[in-house]
Amino acid sequence: MANVNEFRHILRLRRTEKGLSQDALGSQVHVTGSQIGHYETGRSLPPDDLAVNLDRALGTGDELRRLAEQARGEAVAPWMRPWKLNESRAVQLRWFEHSLIPGLLQTEAYAREVISAGTHTEVQIEEMTRERLERQTAALERAHPHPVPLTAIIGEAALRVGPSALMKDQLEHLVDIGHRQTVHVRVLPFSAGLHPGLTGAFVLATLPDGGTAAYIEDQVAGRVCETADKLRHLVLAWEMICARALPCNQSRDLILRVIDEHERAGVAHVHP
Known part of the structure; x- marks a missing residue:
């Protein structure tokens, strides 16, 4: 720094x-x-x-x-910089997360909590949070040519990990933003069993020229994938995950049930 x-x-x-x-x-x-x-x-x-x-x-x-x-x-990792361009100009985004809420759908409080769980300094935490919110605006609120259509498939575990009050607000945000015509939120339930997504989260971006780019992040660094063989693998994994995920309306019902669980847990914590 x-x-x-x-x-x-x-x-x-x-x-x-x-x-x-x-x-x-x-x-x-x-x-x-x-x-x-x-x-x-x-x-x-x-x-x-x-x-x-x-x-x-x-x-x-x-x-x-x-x-x-x-x-x-x-505060912006070097490998994230080229992906930000893909994200902001994509004509479609397909995002799978098994244990976290996707970055473009995170509330400010949730984003800060997730980033704080790492090894970052206070300055990095604030700047990474700010940068994440800017990415949300660039993709989901852009006026030209239009907001990017986003389909997010989220593992059920991601709905349950975190302080109850924080998660209640985050999941309410998911329900609200899921009413947009351009945002489709689906949940991959525990009942789906073993699936290709367990090996890691990824994002697929369809670009204006019809091409596809992918982003994968691990413990050390993220990387942008554009080679045909890797993209074929990720597209196939997406299709297999998509086949197991709940439809949007059933996903919303599950999210609402988990919101109630967080609310009850929060009340129980305040009134032991």
Whole structure:
């Protein structure tokens, strides 16, 4: 996180050169002094518009905006960058997850919780969460040519793993977004037994030229697959998983039942 360290060092240096306290600088850019403190300790990074305001207040040209942008870029893994382009221009996405809610369907709280479960720093967690929300907007909320049709098949285990209050909100979001014409949420129930998806999650993107690209992620790194033999394997795995998954309406009913379970578990936790 070299750029994070450089950003926080330069911000503190330029502020002290101006003779400003954290509170005074925060007042000029309309944030609290404690928030300036978070930037100077590397706990978080300012969004682009705030970094511009910091440059203006401190007379640093575009130095802070540029350093903050570079530091945010460190939070996006190199192998994810080409996939983001595929994701944002795809004409169809098919996404299978066996133990997590797909990234494009995650609430902010759930995304942050999942990312926090890894080995990331606080800055990385915040920036990776922000980047994930931006990907959602780029794919599902885009105006041109239209939002991408997304079919998500989710293993039943993913509905049940996590704090009850968090999962209740996340699953309610799944139900809500599943009412969109372009989003189809299906659940692969425990009763499906053994299936090809148990070896790992993957995403298939149909591109504007009719081609297909796939994304696979493991414990170490993700990778984009575009070779014909690997794509054939993943498309076949998708078809086999799809044949075992519940239809959308039955999936919604199952999700609603699990929401009730989380709600009851939350009440029981509050009132032992």
